[in-house]
Amino acid sequence: MEANFKHVSFEEMSGIDEDYDKECKYQVSQLIELEGFSAAQALYYHNLETNPDVKEPKVLVIVGPGINGGDALVAARHLKFFGYDITIFYPKRPKKEMLENLTLQCENISIPFIESLPEEFGSDSYDFILDGIFGFTFKGEIRSPFKEIIDQIGASGIKIVSVDVPSSWQCDEGNVNSTYTPDILISLTAPKKCSEGFSGVHYIAGRFTPKFIVDKYGLSVPPYEGCNQFGKIN
Amino acid sequence: METSYSYLGAKEMKDIDDELMADLRYSVYQLMELAGLSVAQSLYHYDKELGGSDGKKVLVIVGPGNNGGDALVAARHLKFFGHSPVVYRVYYPKRPKKDLYEELVTQCENLEIEFIDELPEDITTEAYDYILDGIFGFSFSGSIRAPFDDVITKMGASDVPIASIDVPSGWNVDEGNVNGTFTPSMVISLTAPKKCMEGFTGAHYIGGRFVPKPIIDKYSITLPEYSGLDQFARL
Numbered sequence: 483m484e485a486n487f488k489h490v491s492f493e494e495m496s497g498i499d500e501d502y503d504k505e506c507k508y509q510v511s512q513l514i515e516l517e518g519f520s521a522a523q524a525l526y527y528h529n530l531e532t533n534p535d536v537k538e539p540k541v542l543v544i545v546g547p548g549i550n551g552g553d554a555l556v557a558a559r560h561l562k563f564f565g566y567d568i569t570i571f572y573p574k575r576p577k578k579e580m581l582e583n584l585t586l587q588c589e590n591i592s593i594p595f596i597e598s599l600p601e602e603f604g605s606d607s608y609d610f611i612l613d614g615i616f617g618f619t620f621k622g623e624i625r626s627p628f629k630e631i632i633d634q635i636g637a638s639g640i641k642i643v644s645v646d647v648p649s650s651w652q653c654d655e656g657n658v659n660s661t662y663t664p665d666i667l668i669s670l671t672a673p674k675k676c677s678e679g680f681s682g683v684h685y686i687a688g689r690f691t692p693k694f695i696v697d698k699y700g701l702s703v704p705p706y707e708g709c710n711q712f713g714k715i716n
Numbered sequence: 717m718e719t720s721y722s723y724l725g726a727k728e729m730k731d732i733d734d735e736l737m738a739d740l741r742y743s744v745y746q747l748m749e750l751a752g753l754s755v756a757q758s759l760y761h762y763d764k765e766l767g768g769s770d771g772k773k774v775l776v777i778v779g780p781g782n783n784g785g786d787a788l789v790a791a792r793h794l795k796f797f798g799h800s801p802v803v804y805r806v807y808y809p810k811r812p813k814k815d816l817y818e819e820l821v822t823q824c825e826n827l828e829i830e831f832i833d834e835l836p837e838d839i840t841t842e843a844y845d846y847i848l849d850g851i852f853g854f855s856f857s858g859s860i861r862a863p864f865d866d867v868i869t870k871m872g873a874s875d876v877p878i879a880s881i882d883v884p885s886g887w888n889v890d891e892g893n894v895n896g897t898f899t900p901s902m903v904i905s906l907t908a909p910k911k912c913m914e915g916f917t918g919a920h921y922i923g924g925r926f927v928p929k930p931i932i933d934k935y936s937i938t939l940p941e942y943s944g945l946d947q948f949a950r951l
Binding site: 505507508509516519523526560563564580582586690692693710 | 741743750757760761793796823942945
Protein backbone atom coordinates (compact mmCIF):
# COMPACT_ATOMS: atom_id res chain seq x y z
CA MET A 483 0.00 0.00 0.00
CA GLU A 484 2.67 2.45 0.97
CA ALA A 485 4.57 2.21 -2.29
CA ASN A 486 1.98 4.23 -4.19
CA PHE A 487 1.14 6.54 -1.34
CA LYS A 488 1.86 10.21 -1.85
CA HIS A 489 4.67 11.41 0.42
CA VAL A 490 4.70 15.16 0.90
CA SER A 491 7.66 17.49 0.89
CA PHE A 492 8.46 20.15 3.47
CA GLU A 493 7.12 22.76 1.11
CA GLU A 494 3.87 20.89 0.53
CA MET A 495 3.33 20.23 4.24
CA SER A 496 3.95 23.87 4.99
CA GLY A 497 1.38 24.75 2.35
CA ILE A 498 -1.12 22.35 3.89
CA ASP A 499 -0.57 23.87 7.34
CA GLU A 500 -1.18 27.30 5.88
CA ASP A 501 -4.39 26.07 4.24
CA TYR A 502 -5.52 24.49 7.53
CA ASP A 503 -5.14 27.93 9.06
CA LYS A 504 -6.29 30.33 6.36
CA GLU A 505 -8.83 28.23 4.44
CA CYS A 506 -10.11 25.76 7.01
CA LYS A 507 -9.86 28.16 9.94
CA TYR A 508 -8.69 25.29 12.11
CA GLN A 509 -7.38 26.72 15.35
CA VAL A 510 -4.03 25.37 16.54
CA SER A 511 -5.53 24.15 19.81
CA GLN A 512 -8.19 22.29 17.84
CA LEU A 513 -5.81 20.73 15.33
CA ILE A 514 -3.35 19.61 18.00
CA GLU A 515 -6.21 18.02 19.93
CA LEU A 516 -7.27 16.06 16.84
CA GLU A 517 -3.71 15.10 15.93
CA GLY A 518 -2.76 14.00 19.44
CA PHE A 519 -6.03 12.14 19.88
CA SER A 520 -5.54 10.36 16.55
CA ALA A 521 -2.00 9.36 17.53
CA ALA A 522 -3.26 7.97 20.84
CA GLN A 523 -5.95 5.99 19.02
CA ALA A 524 -3.41 4.57 16.58
CA LEU A 525 -1.07 3.42 19.34
CA TYR A 526 -3.98 1.94 21.31
CA TYR A 527 -5.12 0.00 18.25
CA HIS A 528 -1.57 -1.11 17.48
CA ASN A 529 -1.05 -2.45 20.99
CA LEU A 530 -4.38 -4.27 20.85
CA GLU A 531 -3.31 -5.95 17.62
CA THR A 532 0.22 -6.85 18.66
CA ASN A 533 0.21 -7.19 22.47
CA PRO A 534 -3.39 -7.82 23.48
CA ASP A 535 -2.30 -9.33 26.80
CA VAL A 536 -0.77 -6.06 27.93
CA LYS A 537 -3.83 -4.20 29.16
CA GLU A 538 -2.11 -1.17 30.65
CA PRO A 539 0.96 -0.56 28.54
CA LYS A 540 3.69 1.58 30.07
CA VAL A 541 4.59 4.44 27.77
CA LEU A 542 7.34 7.00 28.21
CA VAL A 543 6.30 10.13 26.35
CA ILE A 544 9.16 12.39 25.36
CA VAL A 545 7.91 15.92 24.76
CA GLY A 546 9.99 18.27 22.65
CA PRO A 547 10.05 22.05 22.74
CA GLY A 548 7.62 22.72 19.92
CA ILE A 549 4.31 21.73 18.39
CA ASN A 550 5.38 18.08 18.05
CA GLY A 551 5.66 18.18 21.83
CA GLY A 552 2.16 19.60 22.00
CA ASP A 553 0.85 16.67 19.95
CA ALA A 554 2.63 14.31 22.36
CA LEU A 555 1.08 16.01 25.42
CA VAL A 556 -2.39 15.57 23.93
CA ALA A 557 -1.65 11.94 23.03
CA ALA A 558 -0.36 11.30 26.56
CA ARG A 559 -3.60 12.63 28.08
CA HIS A 560 -5.83 10.51 25.86
CA LEU A 561 -3.71 7.40 26.36
CA LYS A 562 -4.13 7.92 30.09
CA PHE A 563 -7.90 8.06 29.59
CA PHE A 564 -7.61 4.82 27.60
CA GLY A 565 -6.09 3.23 30.69
CA TYR A 566 -2.41 3.40 29.83
CA ASP A 567 0.41 3.91 32.36
CA ILE A 568 1.98 7.15 31.17
CA THR A 569 5.17 8.94 32.19
CA ILE A 570 6.25 12.20 30.61
CA PHE A 571 9.73 13.58 30.14
CA TYR A 572 9.61 17.25 29.12
CA PRO A 573 13.11 18.67 29.49
CA LYS A 574 12.72 22.04 27.71
CA ARG A 575 9.44 23.85 28.20
CA PRO A 576 8.92 27.05 26.24
CA LYS A 577 6.86 29.83 27.78
CA LYS A 578 3.93 29.27 25.45
CA GLU A 579 0.46 29.46 26.95
CA MET A 580 -1.03 26.67 24.88
CA LEU A 581 1.76 24.24 25.78
CA GLU A 582 1.59 25.25 29.43
CA ASN A 583 -2.13 24.53 29.41
CA LEU A 584 -1.62 21.11 27.85
CA THR A 585 1.02 20.40 30.52
CA LEU A 586 -1.40 21.39 33.28
CA GLN A 587 -4.07 19.10 31.82
CA CYS A 588 -1.65 16.16 32.03
CA GLU A 589 -0.54 17.03 35.56
CA ASN A 590 -4.17 17.29 36.62
CA ILE A 591 -4.82 13.65 35.78
CA SER A 592 -1.76 12.54 37.74
CA ILE A 593 0.61 11.79 34.89
CA PRO A 594 4.09 11.88 36.45
CA PHE A 595 6.70 14.15 34.88
CA ILE A 596 10.24 12.86 35.40
CA GLU A 597 13.21 15.21 35.72
CA SER A 598 15.67 13.12 33.77
CA LEU A 599 15.97 9.86 31.93
CA PRO A 600 17.23 6.97 34.05
CA GLU A 601 20.86 5.99 33.43
CA GLU A 602 19.80 2.69 31.99
CA PHE A 603 16.37 1.71 30.85
CA GLY A 604 15.12 -1.04 28.61
CA SER A 605 12.02 -2.87 27.59
CA ASP A 606 11.29 -3.99 31.12
CA SER A 607 10.83 -0.32 32.01
CA TYR A 608 8.46 0.64 29.22
CA ASP A 609 6.45 -1.02 26.48
CA PHE A 610 6.74 1.98 24.19
CA ILE A 611 8.48 5.30 23.90
CA LEU A 612 6.30 7.94 22.28
CA ASP A 613 8.66 10.24 20.45
CA GLY A 614 7.30 13.78 20.28
CA ILE A 615 10.62 15.62 20.25
CA PHE A 616 10.86 17.15 16.78
CA GLY A 617 8.42 17.34 13.91
CA PHE A 618 8.61 18.01 10.20
CA THR A 619 10.16 21.46 10.52
CA PHE A 620 13.36 20.24 12.20
CA LYS A 621 16.57 21.31 10.49
CA GLY A 622 20.26 21.36 11.20
CA GLU A 623 22.16 19.94 14.13
CA ILE A 624 20.67 18.29 17.16
CA ARG A 625 21.55 20.38 20.17
CA SER A 626 21.73 19.34 23.80
CA PRO A 627 19.94 17.95 25.65
CA PHE A 628 18.14 16.33 22.75
CA LYS A 629 21.23 14.82 21.15
CA GLU A 630 21.88 12.78 24.27
CA ILE A 631 18.20 11.93 24.72
CA ILE A 632 17.87 10.72 21.15
CA ASP A 633 21.00 8.57 21.49
CA GLN A 634 19.72 7.07 24.71
CA ILE A 635 16.32 6.27 23.28
CA GLY A 636 17.86 4.67 20.24
CA ALA A 637 20.04 2.46 22.41
CA SER A 638 17.26 1.46 24.80
CA GLY A 639 15.80 -1.39 22.79
CA ILE A 640 12.31 -0.13 23.59
CA LYS A 641 9.79 0.09 20.77
CA ILE A 642 9.71 3.68 19.53
CA VAL A 643 6.55 5.31 18.19
CA SER A 644 7.33 8.57 16.41
CA VAL A 645 4.76 11.28 15.88
CA ASP A 646 4.85 12.63 12.34
CA VAL A 647 8.56 12.44 11.63
CA PRO A 648 11.21 10.44 13.50
CA SER A 649 12.83 13.08 15.65
CA SER A 650 15.87 14.71 14.08
CA TRP A 651 15.09 13.31 10.63
CA GLN A 652 14.71 16.02 8.04
CA CYS A 653 11.37 16.17 6.33
CA ASP A 654 12.74 15.68 2.80
CA GLU A 655 16.27 14.33 3.24
CA GLY A 656 15.56 11.80 5.97
CA ASN A 657 17.92 10.40 8.60
CA VAL A 658 20.83 12.74 7.93
CA ASN A 659 21.92 12.62 11.58
CA SER A 660 21.98 8.82 11.61
CA THR A 661 19.72 8.42 14.60
CA TYR A 662 17.12 5.75 15.27
CA THR A 663 14.51 4.42 12.92
CA PRO A 664 11.27 4.05 14.85
CA ASP A 665 9.32 0.82 14.95
CA ILE A 666 6.04 2.64 14.44
CA LEU A 667 5.40 5.91 12.66
CA ILE A 668 2.20 7.93 12.98
CA SER A 669 2.29 10.50 10.18
CA LEU A 670 0.04 13.52 10.57
CA THR A 671 -2.10 14.38 7.55
CA ALA A 672 0.23 12.59 5.12
CA PRO A 673 3.52 10.70 5.15
CA LYS A 674 6.57 12.88 4.57
CA LYS A 675 9.20 12.33 1.89
CA CYS A 676 11.64 11.11 4.53
CA SER A 677 9.45 8.08 5.22
CA GLU A 678 9.60 6.77 1.68
CA GLY A 679 10.95 3.26 2.04
CA PHE A 680 10.06 3.12 5.73
CA SER A 681 9.43 -0.53 6.44
CA GLY A 682 8.05 -0.28 9.96
CA VAL A 683 4.41 -0.06 10.99
CA HIS A 684 2.90 3.09 9.53
CA TYR A 685 -0.32 4.85 10.47
CA ILE A 686 -1.75 8.06 9.08
CA ALA A 687 -3.69 10.40 11.35
CA GLY A 688 -5.62 12.73 9.12
CA ARG A 689 -9.32 12.23 9.31
CA PHE A 690 -9.57 16.00 9.54
CA THR A 691 -8.12 16.76 6.10
CA PRO A 692 -10.83 18.15 3.83
CA LYS A 693 -11.21 16.96 0.25
CA PHE A 694 -10.03 20.21 -1.31
CA ILE A 695 -6.63 19.79 0.38
CA VAL A 696 -6.45 16.14 -0.66
CA ASP A 697 -7.11 17.20 -4.25
CA LYS A 698 -4.86 20.26 -4.20
CA TYR A 699 -1.78 18.33 -3.05
CA GLY A 700 -2.62 14.98 -4.62
CA LEU A 701 -2.75 13.27 -1.24
CA SER A 702 -3.59 9.62 -0.85
CA VAL A 703 -6.41 8.86 1.54
CA PRO A 704 -5.69 6.01 3.94
CA PRO A 705 -8.33 3.38 4.69
CA TYR A 706 -10.29 4.67 7.69
CA GLU A 707 -12.53 2.21 9.48
CA GLY A 708 -15.67 3.09 11.41
CA CYS A 709 -15.05 6.06 13.68
CA ASN A 710 -11.27 5.64 13.71
CA GLN A 711 -9.21 8.80 13.32
CA PHE A 712 -6.27 6.84 11.87
CA GLY A 713 -5.66 4.50 8.95
CA LYS A 714 -2.94 1.89 8.58
CA ILE A 715 -0.81 1.96 5.45
CA ASN A 716 1.92 -0.52 6.34
CA MET B 717 -28.03 -5.12 40.00
CA GLU B 718 -29.06 -1.72 38.74
CA THR B 719 -26.30 0.81 38.82
CA SER B 720 -27.41 4.21 39.92
CA TYR B 721 -25.84 6.85 37.72
CA SER B 722 -25.44 10.52 38.58
CA TYR B 723 -27.81 13.17 37.28
CA LEU B 724 -26.47 16.69 37.45
CA GLY B 725 -28.24 20.02 37.75
CA ALA B 726 -27.69 23.24 35.86
CA LYS B 727 -25.53 24.78 38.57
CA GLU B 728 -23.22 21.76 38.82
CA MET B 729 -22.79 21.70 35.04
CA LYS B 730 -21.87 25.37 35.03
CA ASP B 731 -19.37 24.80 37.86
CA ILE B 732 -17.79 21.90 35.98
CA ASP B 733 -17.49 23.97 32.82
CA ASP B 734 -15.90 26.80 34.80
CA GLU B 735 -13.39 24.42 36.34
CA LEU B 736 -12.48 22.87 33.01
CA MET B 737 -11.90 26.22 31.39
CA ALA B 738 -10.75 28.55 34.15
CA ASP B 739 -8.80 26.17 36.38
CA LEU B 740 -7.65 23.49 33.97
CA ARG B 741 -7.38 25.90 31.06
CA TYR B 742 -9.01 23.65 28.48
CA SER B 743 -9.79 25.82 25.51
CA VAL B 744 -13.32 25.93 24.17
CA TYR B 745 -11.82 24.55 20.94
CA GLN B 746 -10.55 21.45 22.71
CA LEU B 747 -13.74 20.80 24.64
CA MET B 748 -16.08 21.44 21.74
CA GLU B 749 -14.04 19.24 19.42
CA LEU B 750 -14.10 16.33 21.85
CA ALA B 751 -17.77 16.86 22.67
CA GLY B 752 -18.76 16.98 19.00
CA LEU B 753 -16.65 13.90 18.26
CA SER B 754 -18.43 12.04 21.09
CA VAL B 755 -21.79 13.02 19.63
CA ALA B 756 -20.81 11.87 16.14
CA GLN B 757 -19.42 8.58 17.42
CA SER B 758 -22.56 7.97 19.48
CA LEU B 759 -24.92 8.54 16.58
CA TYR B 760 -22.71 6.43 14.30
CA HIS B 761 -22.78 3.62 16.84
CA TYR B 762 -26.52 3.90 17.45
CA ASP B 763 -27.18 3.66 13.75
CA LYS B 764 -24.78 0.70 13.31
CA GLU B 765 -26.52 -1.13 16.18
CA LEU B 766 -29.76 -0.78 14.24
CA GLY B 767 -28.02 -2.43 11.28
CA GLY B 768 -27.38 0.82 9.45
CA SER B 769 -24.97 1.41 6.60
CA ASP B 770 -23.13 4.54 5.57
CA GLY B 771 -24.65 7.54 3.91
CA LYS B 772 -27.37 8.34 6.42
CA LYS B 773 -29.02 11.72 5.88
CA VAL B 774 -28.81 13.68 9.09
CA LEU B 775 -30.58 17.01 9.45
CA VAL B 776 -28.36 18.91 11.87
CA ILE B 777 -30.20 21.76 13.56
CA VAL B 778 -27.70 24.28 14.88
CA GLY B 779 -28.66 26.75 17.59
CA PRO B 780 -26.85 29.99 18.40
CA GLY B 781 -24.83 28.82 21.40
CA ASN B 782 -22.43 26.09 22.44
CA ASN B 783 -24.96 23.34 21.74
CA GLY B 784 -24.94 24.58 18.15
CA GLY B 785 -21.15 24.56 18.12
CA ASP B 786 -21.15 20.94 19.31
CA ALA B 787 -23.58 20.14 16.48
CA LEU B 788 -21.32 21.75 13.86
CA VAL B 789 -18.36 19.68 15.08
CA ALA B 790 -20.52 16.56 15.07
CA ALA B 791 -21.69 17.31 11.52
CA ARG B 792 -18.09 17.51 10.32
CA HIS B 793 -17.13 14.20 11.94
CA LEU B 794 -20.28 12.50 10.66
CA LYS B 795 -19.27 13.56 7.15
CA PHE B 796 -15.82 12.08 7.64
CA PHE B 797 -17.44 8.88 8.94
CA GLY B 798 -19.30 8.54 5.64
CA HIS B 799 -22.72 9.96 6.53
CA SER B 800 -24.52 12.88 4.86
CA PRO B 801 -25.25 15.73 7.23
CA VAL B 802 -27.34 18.72 6.11
CA VAL B 803 -27.14 21.78 8.32
CA TYR B 804 -29.91 24.20 9.21
CA ARG B 805 -28.94 27.12 11.40
CA VAL B 806 -31.46 28.82 13.62
CA TYR B 807 -30.58 31.98 15.51
CA TYR B 808 -32.00 35.15 16.97
CA PRO B 809 -32.71 37.88 14.43
CA LYS B 810 -29.63 39.75 15.57
CA ARG B 811 -26.99 37.12 14.92
CA PRO B 812 -23.92 37.49 17.10
CA LYS B 813 -20.67 37.23 15.17
CA LYS B 814 -18.79 34.64 17.14
CA ASP B 815 -15.46 33.63 15.66
CA LEU B 816 -15.66 30.07 16.90
CA TYR B 817 -19.07 29.55 15.32
CA GLU B 818 -17.99 31.03 12.00
CA GLU B 819 -14.84 28.89 11.96
CA LEU B 820 -16.83 25.73 12.55
CA VAL B 821 -19.22 26.70 9.75
CA THR B 822 -16.24 27.17 7.41
CA GLN B 823 -14.93 23.74 8.34
CA CYS B 824 -18.28 22.22 7.38
CA GLU B 825 -18.45 24.19 4.13
CA ASN B 826 -14.96 22.89 3.25
CA LEU B 827 -16.35 19.38 3.34
CA GLU B 828 -19.16 20.40 1.00
CA ILE B 829 -21.74 19.87 3.70
CA GLU B 830 -25.02 21.34 2.49
CA PHE B 831 -26.47 24.27 4.41
CA ILE B 832 -30.19 24.90 3.95
CA ASP B 833 -31.86 28.26 4.54
CA GLU B 834 -35.31 26.99 5.36
CA LEU B 835 -36.79 23.98 7.03
CA PRO B 836 -39.33 22.10 4.93
CA GLU B 837 -42.94 22.29 6.17
CA ASP B 838 -42.76 18.58 6.90
CA ILE B 839 -39.51 16.92 7.86
CA THR B 840 -40.11 13.51 6.31
CA THR B 841 -38.44 10.16 6.72
CA GLU B 842 -37.93 10.09 2.95
CA ALA B 843 -35.75 13.16 3.24
CA TYR B 844 -33.90 12.37 6.47
CA ASP B 845 -32.87 9.39 8.58
CA TYR B 846 -32.10 11.39 11.72
CA ILE B 847 -32.44 14.87 13.13
CA LEU B 848 -29.48 15.94 15.25
CA ASP B 849 -30.84 18.45 17.73
CA GLY B 850 -28.25 21.08 18.64
CA ILE B 851 -30.50 24.05 19.41
CA PHE B 852 -30.35 24.47 23.17
CA GLY B 853 -28.16 22.91 25.82
CA PHE B 854 -27.99 22.84 29.57
CA SER B 855 -28.15 26.60 30.04
CA PHE B 856 -31.62 26.96 28.49
CA SER B 857 -34.43 28.14 30.74
CA GLY B 858 -37.80 29.79 30.47
CA SER B 859 -40.09 29.72 27.46
CA ILE B 860 -39.21 29.02 23.85
CA ARG B 861 -39.19 32.26 21.87
CA ALA B 862 -39.32 32.81 18.13
CA PRO B 863 -37.80 31.63 15.86
CA PHE B 864 -37.06 28.53 17.90
CA ASP B 865 -40.67 27.71 18.70
CA ASP B 866 -41.53 27.04 15.08
CA VAL B 867 -38.47 24.84 14.52
CA ILE B 868 -39.09 22.82 17.66
CA THR B 869 -42.74 22.32 16.72
CA LYS B 870 -41.74 21.01 13.28
CA MET B 871 -39.22 18.64 14.87
CA GLY B 872 -41.86 17.32 17.22
CA ALA B 873 -44.35 16.82 14.37
CA SER B 874 -41.83 14.83 12.34
CA ASP B 875 -41.52 11.04 12.34
CA VAL B 876 -37.77 11.28 11.87
CA PRO B 877 -35.94 10.05 15.00
CA ILE B 878 -34.32 12.86 16.94
CA ALA B 879 -30.93 12.63 18.61
CA SER B 880 -30.51 15.47 21.10
CA ILE B 881 -27.17 16.83 22.15
CA ASP B 882 -26.92 17.00 25.93
CA VAL B 883 -30.46 18.16 26.71
CA PRO B 884 -33.55 17.87 24.49
CA SER B 885 -33.97 21.41 23.19
CA GLY B 886 -36.63 23.33 25.05
CA TRP B 887 -36.47 21.10 28.13
CA ASN B 888 -35.56 22.65 31.45
CA VAL B 889 -32.31 21.06 32.63
CA ASP B 890 -33.61 20.32 36.10
CA GLU B 891 -37.37 19.99 35.62
CA GLY B 892 -37.58 18.39 32.21
CA ASN B 893 -40.15 18.85 29.47
CA VAL B 894 -41.98 21.80 31.03
CA ASN B 895 -42.73 23.35 27.64
CA GLY B 896 -44.40 20.20 26.36
CA THR B 897 -42.13 19.72 23.36
CA PHE B 898 -40.75 16.54 21.77
CA THR B 899 -39.11 13.59 23.50
CA PRO B 900 -36.14 12.50 21.41
CA SER B 901 -35.36 8.89 20.50
CA MET B 902 -31.79 9.36 21.66
CA VAL B 903 -29.86 11.71 23.92
CA ILE B 904 -26.10 12.09 24.08
CA SER B 905 -25.47 13.54 27.52
CA LEU B 906 -22.19 15.41 27.77
CA THR B 907 -20.07 14.77 30.87
CA ALA B 908 -22.96 13.30 32.81
CA PRO B 909 -26.73 12.99 32.45
CA LYS B 910 -28.77 15.99 33.59
CA LYS B 911 -31.53 15.87 36.18
CA CYS B 912 -34.15 16.12 33.45
CA MET B 913 -32.97 12.78 32.05
CA GLU B 914 -34.11 10.78 35.04
CA GLY B 915 -36.70 8.37 33.77
CA PHE B 916 -35.72 8.79 30.12
CA THR B 917 -36.49 5.56 28.33
CA GLY B 918 -34.93 6.24 24.95
CA ALA B 919 -31.37 5.44 23.87
CA HIS B 920 -29.08 7.22 26.29
CA TYR B 921 -25.41 7.78 25.50
CA ILE B 922 -22.76 9.62 27.49
CA GLY B 923 -20.00 11.57 25.83
CA GLY B 924 -17.20 13.10 27.79
CA ARG B 925 -14.43 10.65 28.30
CA PHE B 926 -12.21 13.71 28.38
CA VAL B 927 -13.50 14.91 31.76
CA PRO B 928 -10.61 14.47 34.20
CA LYS B 929 -10.85 12.18 37.18
CA PRO B 930 -10.43 14.94 39.80
CA ILE B 931 -13.64 16.53 38.51
CA ILE B 932 -15.45 13.17 38.35
CA ASP B 933 -14.47 12.60 41.97
CA LYS B 934 -15.21 16.12 43.17
CA TYR B 935 -18.79 16.02 41.91
CA SER B 936 -19.18 12.34 42.81
CA ILE B 937 -20.22 11.50 39.29
CA THR B 938 -21.06 7.86 38.67
CA LEU B 939 -20.80 6.95 35.03
CA PRO B 940 -20.85 3.81 32.92
CA GLU B 941 -17.43 2.57 31.85
CA TYR B 942 -15.92 3.73 28.61
CA SER B 943 -14.37 0.88 26.67
CA GLY B 944 -11.54 0.64 24.18
CA LEU B 945 -11.19 3.72 22.02
CA ASP B 946 -14.80 4.83 22.43
CA GLN B 947 -15.52 8.44 23.30
CA PHE B 948 -19.03 7.42 24.33
CA ALA B 949 -20.67 4.93 26.64
CA ARG B 950 -24.22 3.70 26.69
CA LEU B 951 -26.43 3.76 29.75
